[in-house]
Amino acid sequence: MSNIAIAIHGGAGTITKASLTADQDKAFRAGLEKALLAGHNILKNGGDAMDAVELAVAYLEDNPLFNAGRGSVFTKEGKHEMDASIMCGKTLDAGSIAGVRNIKNPIKLARAVINHSDHVMLSSYGAEEFALNHDIEFAPERYFFNKFRYDQWTEIRDSDLFMLDHTENVDDKFGTVGAVAVDRESNVAAATSTGGMTNKRFNRIGDTPIIGSGTYANNNTCAISCTGHGEYFMRAVVAYDVSCLMEYKGYTLQQACEEVVLKKLVDLGGEGGLIAVSPAGDVALTFNSEGMYRASRINDEEPFVAIYREG
Ligand code: ASP
Numbered sequence: 001m002s003n004i005a006i007a008i009h010g011g012a013g014t015i016t017k018a019s020l021t022a023d024q025d026k027a028f029r030a031g032l033e034k035a036l037l038a039g040h041n042i043l044k045n046g047g048d049a050m051d052a053v054e055l056a057v058a059y060l061e062d063n064p065l066f067n068a069g070r071g072s073v074f075t076k077e078g079k080h081e082m083d084a085s086i087m088c089g090k091t092l093d094a095g096s097i098a099g100v101r102n103i104k105n106p107i108k109l110a111r112a113v114i115n116h117s118d119h120v121m122l123s124s125y126g127a128e129e130f131a132l133n134h135d136i137e138f139a140p141e142r143y144f145f146n147k148f149r150y151d152q153w154t155e156i157r158d159s160d161l162f163m164l165d166h167t168e169n170v171d172d173k174f175g176t177v178g179a180v181a182v183d184r185e186s187n188v189a190a191a192t193s194t195g196g197m198t199n200k201r202f203n204r205i206g207d208t209p210i211i212g213s214g215t216y217a218n219n220n221t222c223a224i225s226c227t228g229h230g231e232y233f234m235r236a237v238v239a240y241d242v243s244c245l246m247e248y249k250g251y252t253l254q255q256a257c258e259e260v261v262l263k264k265l266v267d268l269g270g271e272g273g274l275i276a277v278s279p280a281g282d283v284a285l286t287f288n289s290e291g292m293y294r295a296s297r298i299n300d301e302e303p304f305v306a307i308y309r310e311g
Contacts, residue, residue, distance in 0.1 A: 002182075002184060002185075002186050002280075002281070003182065003280065003281025003298060003299055004040075004043040004044065004181075004182060004183060004184055004281065004298075004299060005043075005181065005182050005277050005281045005282075005283050005296065005297065005298040005299070006036060006039045006040050006043060006052055006053075006056065006179065006180070006181040006182075006277070006296065006297055007179070007180050007181075007275040007276070007277055007283050007285060007294070007295070007296035008032060008035055008036050008039065008056050008057075008060065008177070008178065008179045008180075008275065008294065008295050008296070009176075009177065009178050009179075009225065009227050009273070009274075009275045009285070009292055009293060009294045009295075010028065010031070010032055010060060010065070010066045010175070010176075010177050010293030010294070011066065011067060011175035011176050011177065011227050011292070011293055012227045012228055012271075012272045012273040012287045012289045012291065012292035012293070013175070013271070013272075013289050013290065013291065013292075014289060014290045014291070015289070015290055015291030015292070015293070015307055015308060016290050016291065016308060017308055020307070025307065027065060028065055028293055028307060029305050029307070031059075031060070031063045031065050031066065032060075032293060032294070032295040032305050033295060033303055033305050034059060034063075035056045035057075035059035035060045035063075035177075035179070035295075036056065036295040036296070036297055036303055036305070037297075037303065038055050038056055038059050039052040039053060039055055039056030039059075039179055039181060040052070040297050040303075042055060043181060043182075043183050043184070044300075046183075046184055047183065048183050048185070048187060048189075049088075049089070049181040049182055049183040049187050049188055049189035049223070050086065050088050050111070050187075050189045052179070052181040052183065052189070053086065053179040053180060053181050053189045053190060053191035053223075053225075054086060054107055054108065054111050054191055056179035056181075056191075057084075057086075057107040057177055057178065057179050057191045057192070057193050058105045058107055058108065060177035060179075060193070061104075061105050061106065061107060061177065061193055062105070064146050066175060066177045066293075067149075067175025067176060067177075067194060067195045067196075068082065068084075068106070068175075068176060068177040068193040068194050068195055069082065069104065069105055069106060069107075069193065069195075070104075070139075070143060070144060070146075071144075071146060071149065071175075071195065072144055072149075072194075072195025072196075073149050073175070073195045073196065073197065073198040073200075074149055074198060074199065075196075075199065075200050075201070075202055075204075076199050076200065076201055076202060077202050079101060079141075079202075080101060080102075080141075080144045080195055081099045081100065081101055081195070081196060081200075081202070081203070081204075082097075082099075082100050082101070082103060082106040082193065082194065082195055082196070083096075083097065083098045083099065083100075083106070083193070083194050083196060083205060083206055083208040083209040084096070084097055084106035084107045084109065084110040084191070084192065084193035084194070084208060084209060085097070085110050085121075085191070085192055085208060085209045085210070085211060085214065085215040086107060086110045086111050086114070086189070086190070086191040086192075086215070087189065087190050087191075087211060087215055087216060087217040087223070088114070088187070088189050088217060089187055089188035089189055089190075089217035089218050089219040089222075089223050089279070090185075090187040090188075090219050092217075092218065093114045094114065094120050094211045094215075095110040095111055095112070095113030095114035095115075095120065095121075096110055096113065096120055096121040096122075096209040096210070096211060096215075097109045097110050097113060097121070097122050097123065097127040097209060098121065098122075098123040098124070098127070098205045098209040099123050099124040099127075099203050099205055100123075100124060100127045100128055100131070101124075101128065102128070102138045102139055102140070102141070102144075103127075103128070103131055103136060103137075103138060103139070104136075104137040104138065104139040104143070105136075105137065106193050107191055107193045108136055108137075109127060109130070109131050109134075109136050110191070110193075110209075112130070112131070112134045112136060113127075113130070116130075116134050117130065120211065121209065121211075123205075124203065149198070175194070175195070175227070176192060176193070176194035176208055176214075176226075176227040177192070177193050177194070177227075178190070178191060178192040178193070178214075178215070178225025178226070178227060178275060179191050179225060179275075180217070180222075180223040180224060180225050180275050180276060180277045181223070181277060182223070182277045182278070182279055182280075182281055186219070186279040186280070187219060187279070188217050188218070188219055188222060188223035188277055188278070188279055189217050189223055190215045190216060190217040190223035190224055190225045190239075191215065191225065192208045192209075192214050192215045192225040192226065192227075193208065194206065194208040194227075196208075196230070197230070206230025206231070206233075206234070207226060207228075207230035207231075207233035207234045207238070208226075208230065210234055212237050212239055212240035213226070213230075213233050213234045213236075213237055213238060213239060213240070214226045214227075214230065214233055214234075214238070214239060215239055216239035216240050216242075216243055218243050218247075219279055220243075220246075220247055221242075221243040221246040221247050221278070222242065222243055222246060222253055222256075222276050222277060222278045222279075223276065223277050224238075224239040224242050224243065224274055224275070224276045225239075225274060225275050225276075226238050226239055226272065226273070226274040227272050227273060227274070227292065228265075228270060228271055228272010228273060228289070229270055229271055229272060231270075232265060232268055232269065232270025232271075232272075233265075233270060233272065235268065235270075236260070236264055236265055236268055236270060238260055238261075238265065238274065239274070241260050241264070242256045242257055242260050242274070242276060243256075245259055245260070246278075252282070253276055253277075253278045253282045253283075253284050254282070254284050254286075257274060257276055257284040257286040258286060260274075261273055261274060261286045261287065261288050262286065262288055265288060266288050271288060271289050272287065272288070272289060272292075273285070273286055273287025273288065273289060273292040273294075274286055274287070275294060275296070281298055281299070283296045283298060285306075290308065290309070291307050291308045291309065292307075293307055294306055294307075
């Protein structure tokens with residue numbers, strides 16, 4: 001029987017042991033494990049990779065600790081604007097939404113774009129109207145209110161700074177959630193969802209909804225979900241570059257991820273990381289930042305959950 005595998009992330013950045021209390025550390029690990037096991041359960045029961053990544057990401061979107069869905073950061077205007085995308089490695093179908101507001105689970109809307117339209121990407125009001133027509137759940141502004149994120153935003157709201165999530169240093173905070181999986185049929189899929197960057201300009205779009213930058217899946221190579229400073233990930237076309245190194249140069253999954261994240265991105269000045277799986281069930285969790293919230297499970301092996309440079 002072929003391998004099943006799932007990997008998830010909850011953002012990367014200057015996440016050190018000293019930056020989290022023991023309780024926060026525990027809560028992040030528990031949130032990761034819950035989402036991981038939900039997705040893994042689908043694969044274990046013979047379900048498909050698309051369903052597994054969608055569900056794992058929806059769990060992370062529902063957890064206010066992570067910068068996606070409910071835990072999304074504040075924009076310069078004090079609102080929440082979310083981006084998400086999902087891609088199927090078997091068919092190369094892709095669905096993406098950008099700059100949407102009040103959508104409870106943006107990843108479900110991205111999946112609906114595949115299922116109910118001939119388009120790949122919808123943005124802002126158009127995406128919201130599409131959501132209304134396809135029974136996607138909306139949530140009021142107060143659902144997204146989070147004191148911690150509000151305080152993060154008020155610190156810089158009067159400046160031109162915009163920052164990534166998760167750490168204390170304004171310049172190197174990242175937050176986004178993602179999942180990649182391979183199912184029993186050896187089909188791979190990837191999904192990514194984010195609130196973007198704190199104090200981002202209104203309608204600023206990052207790499208998360210850009211197919212090939214923040215998300216990519218192809219049964220010939222791998223499935224990838226990225227997190228980090230989106231502007232660099234877009235310029236480096238990170239997710240597709242990993243796939244290309246495998247497809248055209250014969251790199252292994254690990255080699256391709258290291259080449260892009262540890263060399264190309266570093267040379268460009270881009271901080272962050274990615275998770276990846278291959279159709280054979282290999283998993284890579286590669287980052288050039290201090291830490292990345294991450295978890296993975298292959299077949300029935302023990303779940304791997306980590307935050308800092310550990311394990
Ligand atoms: N990549 C996301 C963005 O630029 C942010 C993140 O991963 O934290 O919107």
